[in-house]
Amino acid sequence: MGGNEARFGEFVAVRRHGDRGVVAELVLDRPKAMNAVSTEMARSISAACDALAADSGVRVVVLSSTHERAFCVGADLKERNSLSDAELVRQRPTTRGAYGGVLELPMPTVAAVHGFALGGGFELALACDVIVADETAVVGLPEVSVGVIPGGGGTQLLPRRVGAARAAELIFTARRVEAAEALSLGLVDEVAPAGGDRARALELAAAMAANSPVGLRAAKRALRLGHGMDLAAGLEIEDAAWRTVAFSGDRAEGVAAFNEKRKPEWPGE
Numbered sequence: 001m002g003g004n005e006a007r008f009g010e011f012v013a014v015r016r017h018g019d020r021g022v023v024a025e026l027v028l029d030r031p032k033a034m035n036a037v038s039t040e041m042a043r044s045i046s047a048a049c050d051a052l053a054a055d056s057g058v059r060v061v062v063l064s065s066t067h068e069r070a071f072c073v074g075a076d077l078k079e080r081n082s083l084s085d086a087e088l089v090r091q092r093p094t095t096r097g098a099y100g101g102v103l104e105l106p107m108p109t110v111a112a113v114h115g116f117a118l119g120g121g122f123e124l125a126l127a128c129d130v131i132v133a134d135e136t137a138v139v140g141l142p143e144v145s146v147g148v149i150p151g152g153g154g155t156q157l158l159p160r161r162v163g164a165a166r167a168a169e170l171i172f173t174a175r176r177v178e179a180a181e182a183l184s185l186g187l188v189d190e191v192a193p194a195g196g197d198r199a200r201a202l203e204l205a206a207a208m209a210a211n212s213p214v215g216l217r218a219a220k221r222a223l224r225l226g227h228g229m230d231l232a233a234g235l236e237i238e239d240a241a242w243r244t245v246a247f248s249g250d251r252a253e254g255v256a257a258f259n260e261k262r263k264p265e266w267p268g269e
Contacts (some may be wrong), residue, residue, distance in 0.1 A: 006051070009044035014052065017202060020241055022059040022209045024052055025202070026102075027122050028072055028124075035065055035072040037120050038079050042098035045124075056268060059209040059216055061105055062146075062201045063128055064112040071112075071137070074119025077146070082237040095120075100150035103127040108208050109173030112201035113137050113188065118176065123152035125188075126161065129220065132204065133188040136195035145174040160227065162186045212250040213268045218242070 004021075006014045011030040017023040026048055028035040030163035037045070052058055063070045075095070083091060102109065102124055108209045111125035113133040122139045125131050133139070141158065141249075149155060150171060159167035169178070185221055192200040208216065220243035221256045245251055249267035257264035 005063050006048075007081040008048040008051070009040060009264060010046035011038075011041040014048050018209060019180070019208055021057060022213075023062065023202065023205045024055070024058045024060075024140070025064055026052065026062070026174045028065045028067075031067045033073075033076065034070040034116065035067050035121065036074065036078075037072065037098060037124075039075075039094055039097065041055040043093045045098035046101045047221050049098075052107075053101075053105055056213070057212075058107055059213045060107055062112055062198075062205045063102065063109060063124060064198050064201065065114070067115065069136075070115040070121070071117040072121030072124055072125075073116050074121045095152070095158060099123055099127055103153060103157075106220065108205075108216055108220055110201045110205050110208075112197040113139065114195070114197045119143055119154075119221045120152045123150060123154045123157065125202040127153055129223075130190075130199050130204065131188040132190045132201040133182060134192045135179050135194045137188065137191070137197070138176050139182050139187055140172040140174070140176040141171050142176065144172065163172075170241040210255055212239065212245070212264070212266050214245050214250040214266075215247045215254075218245045242252070 006088045008014065013029050017025060024256055030036065030041055052061055056192045075232040080088065109128040111128040111131045113125050113131055114136050116139065117125055117137060119142055120143060141154045155171065156264040158170065166185060173254060177187060179188070179191050183191045185235045190200065217240040226237040229237065249269045253264050253266060254264065
């Protein structure tokens with residue numbers, strides 16, 4: 001990606017931050033629709049995620065939004081209501097691709113959430129490893145209130161965050177949860193002052209990106225693949241991930257930097 005920002009269609013941008021652009025910001029930029037995810041926007045999110053996943057220089061991704069009052073209000077219901085049943089079936093792989101693209105990013109991801117993050121909007125945040133919200137955030141999965149279910153990973157990702165019973169209560173009631181309660185329930189990981197979610201997410205991303213890029217990706221792989229397995233199987237996943245880093249250039253540089261009392265210069269391999 002050349003320069004500081006790359007556009008993916010009309011509604012998605014990727015900005016690079018930090019030394020050598022090691023932190024990438026994936027920006028939802030459809031403010032006139034409160035970042036509702038249309039078919040076009042879903043394609044753009046997928047394309048941006050494909051580019052990020054293939055970029056070995058990116059160590060951490062922050063998912064953010066340009067809209068002042070909303071992170072993302074979910075699916076574009078106006079568009080969806082105009083689709084025939086056949087068109088909706090054809091659209092499904094495209095929308096799944098957007099949520100899956102964020103979920104499958106190989107590097108750590110941090111969501112910066114403010115205002116409304118509902119339905120598919122909250123599912124995009126749930127697809128990230130860490131969620132930073134500000135005091136204005138309102139999150140929830142209200143899909144059953146309009147006759148559908150959370151279809152962007154919500155029924156699977158939410159119980160992994162908060163447990164099966166709590167996830168069931170939140171999904172079945174379709175209720176919206178404000179920032180303070182969201183933090184207490186584990187729906188988000190940190191609450192920043194109003195307007196401070198993006199700055200805090202970038203700060204957190206920079207702290208992560210100071211570490212070995214090989215180690216970061218291997219640790220994420222072990223965390224994701226091992227979750228839900230029995231302990232023995234999970235430890236095998238961990239061991240396989242350890243073997244990918246134990247003889248890497250990053251490991252050699254990390255040990256040398258520690259012994260020489262200096263900051264490491266990660267080769268990223």
